[in-house]
Amino acid sequence: MKAISSSHTALMESESPFSTWVDRNKEKWTKWALITAVIVYVAFLILAPIAALTFGAFKKGFGAILTSLNKPEIFLAFWNTLWISLVVVTIHTIFGTIVAWVFVRHRFPGRNLINGLIDMPFAVSPVVAGYMLLLLFGRNGLFAPLIDALGIQVAFALPGMVLATLFVTMPFMIRELIPVLEAFDTRQEKAAATLGANGWQTFWKVTFPALRWGMIYGITLTFARALGEFGAVLVIGGGVQGKTETATLFIYRALEERQYIGAYSAALVLGLFSLILVLGSDWLRRKEH
Amino acid sequence: MILKMNSQTTIPLTIKKPSTPLAWGRLGIRSIAFTYLTIMLIIPLLVIVQDGFRDGLAEFWRQITLPVAWSALKLTLWTSATMMVINTIMGTLTAFVLVRYNFLGKTILNGIIDLPLAIPTLVTGVMLVILFGPQEALGAWLKKQFDFSVMFAPPGIILALLFLTFPFVVRSVQPVLMELDRSQERAAATLGAGGWTIFRRIIFPPLALPVLTGALLSFARAIGEFGSIVIVAGNIPFRSQTAAVYVLGEVESENRLGASAISIVMVAIAFGLLMFADYLRKRSKNSQKEIA
Numbered sequence: 244m245k246a247i248s249s250s251h252t253a254l255m256e257s258e259s260p261f262s263t264w265v266d267r268n269k270e271k272w273t274k275w276a277l278i279t280a281v282i283v284y285v286a287f288l289i290l291a292p293i294a295a296l297t298f299g300a301f302k303k304g305f306g307a308i309l310t311s312l313n314k315p316e317i318f319l320a321f322w323n324t325l326w327i328s329l330v331v332v333t334i335h336t337i338f339g340t341i342v343a344w345v346f347v348r349h350r351f352p353g354r355n356l357i358n359g360l361i362d363m364p365f366a367v368s369p370v371v372a373g374y375m376l377l378l379l380f381g382r383n384g385l386f387a388p389l390i391d392a393l394g395i396q397v398a399f400a401l402p403g404m405v406l407a408t409l410f411v412t413m414p415f416m417i418r419e420l421i422p423v424l425e426a427f428d429t430r431q432e433k434a435a436a437t438l439g440a441n442g443w444q445t446f447w448k449v450t451f452p453a454l455r456w457g458m459i460y461g462i463t464l465t466f467a468r469a470l471g472e473f474g475a476v477l478v479i480g481g482g483v484q485g486k487t488e489t490a491t492l493f494i495y496r497a498l499e500e501r502q503y504i505g506a507y508s509a510a511l512v513l514g515l516f517s518l519i520l521v522l523g524s525d526w527l528r529r530k531e532h
Numbered sequence: 533m534i535l536k537m538n539s540q541t542t543i544p545l546t547i548k549k550p551s552t553p554l555a556w557g558r559l560g561i562r563s564i565a566f567t568y569l570t571i572m573l574i575i576p577l578l579v580i581v582q583d584g585f586r587d588g589l590a591e592f593w594r595q596i597t598l599p600v601a602w603s604a605l606k607l608t609l610w611t612s613a614t615m616m617v618i619n620t621i622m623g624t625l626t627a628f629v630l631v632r633y634n635f636l637g638k639t640i641l642n643g644i645i646d647l648p649l650a651i652p653t654l655v656t657g658v659m660l661v662i663l664f665g666p667q668e669a670l671g672a673w674l675k676k677q678f679d680f681s682v683m684f685a686p687p688g689i690i691l692a693l694l695f696l697t698f699p700f701v702v703r704s705v706q707p708v709l710m711e712l713d714r715s716q717e718r719a720a721a722t723l724g725a726g727g728w729t730i731f732r733r734i735i736f737p738p739l740a741l742p743v744l745t746g747a748l749l750s751f752a753r754a755i756g757e758f759g760s761i762v763i764v765a766g767n768i769p770f771r772s773q774t775a776a777v778y779v780l781g782e783v784e785s786e787n788r789l790g791a792s793a794i795s796i797v798m799v800a801i802a803f804g805l806l807m808f809a810d811y812l813r814k815r816s817k818n819s820q821k822e823i824a
Binding site: 250269273277278280282285288290291292293295296298299331341344346349358359360363364365366368369371372374375377378379401410414442464467469471472473474489495498507510513514517520 | 569645654
């Protein structure tokens with residue numbers, strides 16, 4: 244009932260005073276033809292694959308999902324993914340804020356170039372990102388002597404995978420914070436400074452609360468992207484089962500080994516996890532405003 | 533030499549010893565930001581350029597024009613271009629429907645558009661395999677009835693790319709369409725212009741820049757895509773092997789020069805597209821200011 248009346252008012256608004264009955268009906272037909280085209284397209288392109296994954300995983304029942312997931316190697320893979328993502332999110336929260344701050348508040352030569360560079364990880368292939376790190380930290384890499392001297396392993400180990408995920412998720416935090424910082428009225432900070440607050444107090448009490456939602460959204464996007472990272476961690480980590488295997492690398496191996504239920508179930512869990520993360524923060528933000 | 537940017541800050545370009553604690557703080561925070569960007573972005577990007585040109589320009593060119601590499605690059609470019617055309621049309625249409633019409637389920641549709649951004653691309657690949665894989669119902673039927681295979685073939689690549697990049701054009705066009713003043717359309721309708729003429733002559737011109745920006749971004753994103761494509765298309769040289777998958781193969785077989793050369797081409801295309809999209813975005817912002 245409500246939908247009918249609202250579509251009716253929309254029609255009334257868009258009609259010109261001189262339109263005839265024929266024109267009005269033509270407009271109506273166009274409207275519904277376009278809406279149907281979009282809904283069919285979205286249903287085919289986005290909803291059908293999501294439904295297929297859900298049905299594919301549940302094909303042999305809920306019990307089969309649980310038994311296929313209840314393996315120590317899968318727990319380890321998910322655990323690797325989770326803690327790599329947590330480390331990455333922490334580092335980007337700190338340094339992303341600093342970079343966004345300097346970008347908005349400071350003026351320096353080459354600012355436009357840096358603006359373009361920040362988006363690069365978004366367009367650079369994850370495989371290439373992993374390969375860059377391999378060139379730096381691999382056996383004959385540029386930093387190999389330094390790494391050997393320090394006695395840590397970066398390539399084919401978790402530190403390298405953290406670095407790869409850092410590269411791939413770089414733009415999210417910075418891109419979320421830059422517009423918020425640009426919109427922020429600096430007079431509030433000046434007022435705080437006049438009232439005797441030092442730089443750190445001003446940031447913590449005045450600027451930070453204004454940045455909070457941008458940060459939460461940046462963290463969610465970074466987290467979701469880190470959970471799903473595949474190409475870069477495959478190249479730098481090698482996907483050694485029981486060592487450098489993450490959730491995505493497990494799914495890939497399970498598919499190749501034709502353990503379909505295991506692959507589909509893990510994919511469903513991973514997809515659901517990042518979906519809940521992104522939709523949840525979206526919901527929180529909408530509730531706030 | 534003094535670089536004057538605005539009335540509040542004047543930054544001396546020659547390095548001067550900062551005297552106040554505030555200036556020290558500024559310098560400190562700026563060096564942290566620059567060091568972070570240098571280590572995380574600039575050094576990795578430079579190392580690949582250095583590595584690819586290690587044996588000179590001729591060898592670089594030879595690696596790119598190897599038949600397998602060349603066909604992988606061509607496949608990547610044409611599937612991405614096809615995706616871009618479809619995405620431009622359907623993305624603009626979706627944005628139009630979302631802004632101009634009211635219908636049941638509009639909020640849900642608006643929410644669904646962002647789903648591809650939240651789903652890991654590898655998972656996208658798995659989804660498409662379940663739907664179109666040769667041993668699955670729909671895939672087998674398409675193969676039997678029309679001899680049409682989606683998996684391990686270009687249609688699968690295009691489908692995966694369409695899924696991933698769907699939000700780009702929609703989200704780029706939507707805000708501009710919302711701001712559009714509708715009095716011109718009404719005037720045109722009063723003067724007897726039909727719906728299509730109004731769209732082409734009045735609605736589309738201000739949308740052209742955001743549409744192009746969104747399309748270019750989706751293209752830049754598509755060129756490097758790996759996770760979904762390696763599942764959907766596999767690794768068949770000359771048939772379904774894209775540039776990213778080719779690079780992985782060369783890394784694994786330790787052909788460093790080949791991997792670096794193709795990587796440089798991909799990075800260069802991505803960088804060019806991003807800079808161009810950035811320039812377009814600034815131009816469309818300026819033209820909006822002029823109208824306002």
